[in-house]
Amino acid sequence: MSSKTFLVTGGSGFVGRALIERLSKMPECAVIAPVRGAVMSFPPGVCSIPCTGLEPPQDWSAALKDVDCVIHAAARVHVMNESAADPLAVFRLVNVDGTLNLARQAAAAGVKRFIFISSIKVNGEVTAPGYPFTADDKPAPLDPYGVSKFEAEQALRALAAATGMELVIIRPVLVYGPGVKANFLSMMRWLYRGVPLPFGALDNRRSLVAIDNLVDLIVTCTEHPGAANQVFLASDGEDLSTTQLLQKLAAAMGRPARLLPVPVGLMDGVATLMGRRALSQRIFASLQVDISKNRQLLNWTPPVAFDRALSLTAQHFLDTRQS
Template sequence: MTKGLLVTGGTGFLGQALLQKLLASGRRPLIAAVRQKKTNLPLEVRVEWVSELGSSTDWTACLEEVGVVIHCAARAHIMKEESTDPLLEYRRVNVQGTLALAEQAAKAGVHRFVYISSIKVNGERTASNTPFHAEDIPAPEDAYGISKFEAEQGLVALARNTDMEVVIIRPPLVYGPEVKGNFASMVRWLCKGMPLPLGAVHNKRSLIALENLVDFIALCADPERSPRAANEVFLISDGEDVSTTELLRKVANAYDVPPRLLPVPVIWIQALVRLLGKRAVADRLLGSLVVDSSKARDLLGWKPVVSMGEQLRKMALHDARI
């Protein structure tokens, strides 16, 4: 009997796209762990309801006859944080919840555990010509990045002491159809014709198209196709590093709208965002964050399946239909 594949966070932005990819490639059986009792997931996917992700979560039903786990679920960036101790909440879900699942998976005989981490484990910024590497000493700064790194450490220790393989993937910003957050806001601003003071930004940012990310995850979730991925850490990107100005122009071109970008000096924008207390926003818009994803190519023979332009055009077509 073929063992199944469990995807946590199956109704999320990444989880849904990943399940569609796995179904299209013929992976069966598929199990999705979700927090909503009602979902729109395909009938071919067995859905298991999990009320929360924490240290006491019982994963027994989800892990029955499962050979591979892809752990996408997490407490992600909270735009309006209400917790008085955000790090405590991130640790409860992202560290304790992840390790509880992994420990139960190892005991259940799961062969490989694929963990979707974050480039924030490496840090928040790079010099434009000095990319992050998988072998760099981690330097997370915010609560989310710290919790992801601590979960990674626990998984590495678990892999040393059990027969379960662990694969850690640290993506940068992910974009694709139905993306949310700051990227979605940027698209809305451009489509509304709002002038943006970002026409003279010469930073470099690595991004990863949703299709490229799910393709790489699917590869890592197939031990027969990727035996060399066992117990490795991968940084992954499109391989098309762009400045904020270049990205905005690419988005505008995909959506067939004029890019109204004002060439405001970066130093003026920095001064304004400091006054507004928005340093994190400034880092994303003005700073550089470049990753070296050559390990994925050299070790596993992986290459992107879509270009940045192709993924952006698919986003525009999707948005036009809804």
């Protein structure tokens, strides 16, 4: 890769941290990381600069000086129990208005390429088994987070067309890896403790993406000429059921998987009665993606095999587990 300067937002997040770590090790690459609030520890050579947030009227002009590529990984993220009175308005402020504010200033500063980390939720929430989403499917976001990401994509496309700044959109599925939080971490804790789980009879199919694979795809898209003005989906290229995932994860931790074969219809009905339909969908339904476009346009395949990535995730959990 030729000498480049990158501005990476979201450096405090799971994806942003891993991306900055990777870029900082690449020769002749400079990395600028905006930081909000507390001082963060970045790898040597990374230039951290203060910012007040993503929302307009944040001034990015100083940070964007001499930047070749912006990788926008920061966002107001999806949460299961949203508490805002008008969630869409709050998501739009950060994910749409904030993104467009940064992109406009990037284009004005002469940034050549803008990479937007979007979400598979732009495609939709579920797929029929064997019928994965593709990068060129008609978007069908359903929740406020997915809608805000789609609206940001639309605004960025219009800006790119008007200014000539190259745009790359990447929509990851569930990201996992060493240090993962949220639901994936909860699953590891349940399995480690030997908690019986009623997920022994699930025949769905889910796509996931290891953090190392996602970062590798992003880095590929920073320079590959075929990535310009394209949309890519990100996954490991290996789909499995929730039952299979739990079994593999337990084995990676050296623990038994105590999975009870409770009928899916029964669990789904109970979850619906309890107002947990969204959580039920994430566990029981299928969500597959097709990454053949990545192979065809970028000659990219996931460099880390699923079993290896899962083993690294489990080992990190075991090494850092609180006794």
